[in-house]
Amino acid sequence: MILIKNGYIKTMSKAGDIENGQILIENGKIKAIGKDIKTTTDVEIIDAKGLLVAPGFVDGHCHIGMFEEGIGFEGDDGNEAVEPVTPQLRAIDSINPMCIAFGEALKGGVTTAVTGPGSANVIGGTFVAIKTYGKRIDNMIIKDPVAMKIAFGENPKRVYDDQHKSPSTRMATAAVLRETLFDARNYFEELEASKDDPDKKPDFDMKMEALIPVLKKEIPLKAHAHRADDIFTALRIAKEFDLDITLDHCTEGHMIADELAKENKPAFVGPTLSDKSKYELRNLTFDTPRVLVENGLKIGIITDSPVIPLQYLSLCAGLAVKAGLDEEEAWKAITINPAEIVGIADRVGSLEVGKDADIAIFEGNPLKDVDCKTKYTLIEGKVVYNN
Template structure:
C-alpha cells in the first residue's frame, strides 16, 4: 500500500485539494481527500510543497514506432507502399524499450495514444498504452482506440514520389470513400449471413479491420491540418455516419464556428517548431483558446517524435500564455484526451477506482520554466524518482 500526503492534489475531477492524501492499493486509487486514516503499514510519500497530478495523457503520438536516434532500422510507423492499409496494428511495431518511453515517464507522461503515421490514406489502428513496461501486450489500456486516416500533403508527397495515386486531394478522398463503401457492404453481408450463411462474404483482412469503425465502436482519427482537409474529413464521416476526431487541426481557429456546429473533438498540435510545410503556415498557439471558447472539446498533443513527448507540458503552457485558461490546459493533457479516446474510466484524473497513474512536481510544469518532475507512478508503482528530492 502506498500513500501520498501533504501535496496539493490536482484531481481533474473537481477542485484541487490542498494538503491532501491519496491512498493506493493494488495499483488502484483507494481513497483521495483530506483527513484520511492512513494505514500503519503503508509506504509514505511526503509531497509537502509539491503538486500532485494525474499522469499526462498524450492523445496523439507515434512513440515506440519511430524509435529515438536510430533511423530506418527503428522507423516502423509508415508502410508507405500502398495507400490503404487498415489491417496494420500499432501493437505489432511498438518497441517499449525505446528511449522515448524513458523520456515520457521522466516528464510525467503515463499514457500514450500511439499509432501509424500519415503517409497512407488509411494507415492502421492506434492503441492507448501505459508508458512503462517491457512487453507491450501488458501495457495496453485499449486496443484499438481509433483508425488513422490522413489528408493533405503527406499522402500526396509520398505517392507522388512513387508516381502513383493519390497525388491529389481528390484522389485521397476517392480512395477513402471507395474503401468505406466496400467496408459498408462487407458489414451488411456479415449481418445478413447471420440469417443466411450463404451470404457470408469471403474473409478480407482490410475490411475486417474497419468493422469497429463501421460499427461506431472506434472513431476515424483524421490527420488534417488545413481547413479544406478538415472539411473533407467531416464530409466523409457524415456521409458514412461514422465517428471522427480531428487531429492536428492546425487551422481550426479559422473555422471555429463551423467546428462547433460539427461537434467533433480536436487534438491540437504539434505547435512547437518551424513551419516545415505549407499547410502549417497558419499554425498558432491561440488555436486551443479559440476552439475552447467555441465550446469544442480539445486535447493538446506532441505528435511525438515531432515534439519530444516529455514536453507536452510546455505545449500546454504555451497555450496558456496565448490565452487558454490554465484549468483548461490541464484538462487538455489529462482528462480530455482520456475521455475522447474512451479510456477515462481508467486514466486522466485522480479518482477512487482509477489506475494509480500519478505525477509529482516541484513547481508548476505548465507555468514554471524551472519546474522538476519529482516522481512518476504508474499502476501504483514508482517508475521514476528524481534523485535530487
C-alpha cells in the same frame, strides 16, 4: 499500500483541487483521496509537502515506439508506405517499449500515450492507448484499438506522387477513402446477411474486417488534417458514412472555429512547438487551442512525438496558456479531456477512487515553470521515476 500526503492535489475531477491532500493507493488503484485518510502503520509514505500532485499526463496523439529515437530506418516502423489503404495494420505490432523515448516521457510525467501509424497512407491502421512503462507491449495496453488512422492533405499526396501512383491529389485521397468505406459497408452488410443465410458469407478480407469497428462506431476515425479544407473533407466523409471522428492536428482550426462548433467533434491540437515545415502549416499558432475552447470544443493538446518529444507535453500546454488559453482548460487538455475523447477515462486522466494510480508529482507548476522538476512518476501505484 502507499500514502501520498501533504501535497497540493489537482484531481481533474468534480472534486476540484485539494490543498494539503492525501491519496491512498492499494493494488495499483486509488483507494481513497481527501484531506484526512486513516491508514495502517505499515503504509509506505511519499511526503509531497510543497509539491504539486497531478494525474499522469495523457497524450492523445503521438507515435512513441513507432519511430524510435536516434535510430533511423532500423527503428522507423510507423508508415507502410507502399499502398494507400492499410487498415489491417496494428500499432501494437510495431511499438518497441525499449525505445529511450519511454523513459524520457516518464521524466515529464506522461503516463499514457495514444500511439499509432503515421500519415503516409490514406488509411494507416489502428491506434492504441498504452502506459509509458513496461517491457512487453501486451502488458502496457489500456485499450486496443482506440481509433482508425486516416490522413488528408500533403502527406499522402507527396508519398504517392513520388511513387507515380494515386492518390496524388486531394480529390483522389477522398475518393480512395470513400471507395474503401463503400466496400467495407458492403462487406459488413453481406456478413450480417450471412447470419441467416451462410451462402451469402463473403470471402474473408482482413482489410474490410479491420474497418468493421469503425462502421459500428466502436472506434472513431482519427483524421490527420491540418488545412481548413482538409478538415472539412474529413467531416464531410464521416457524415456521409455516419461515422465518429476526431480532428487531429487541426492546425487551421482557429480559422474555422465557428463552423467546427456546429459539428461539435473533439480536436487534438498540435504539434505546435515546431517549425512550419510544409505549406499546410503556414498558419500554425498557439492561438488555436484557446479559440477552439472559446467556441465550445473539447480539445487535447498533443506532441505528435517524436515531432516534439513526449516529455514536453506540459510545455506545449503552458505555451497555449501564454497565448491566452485558460490554465484550467490547459490542464484538462493533457489529462481528462484526451482520456474522455479516447474512451479510457474510466482508468486514467483524473485522480478518483477506483482509477489507476497513475500520478505525477512536481516541484513547481509544469505549465508555468520552465525549471519545474518531476519528483515522482507512478504508474499503477508503482514508482517508475524517482528524481
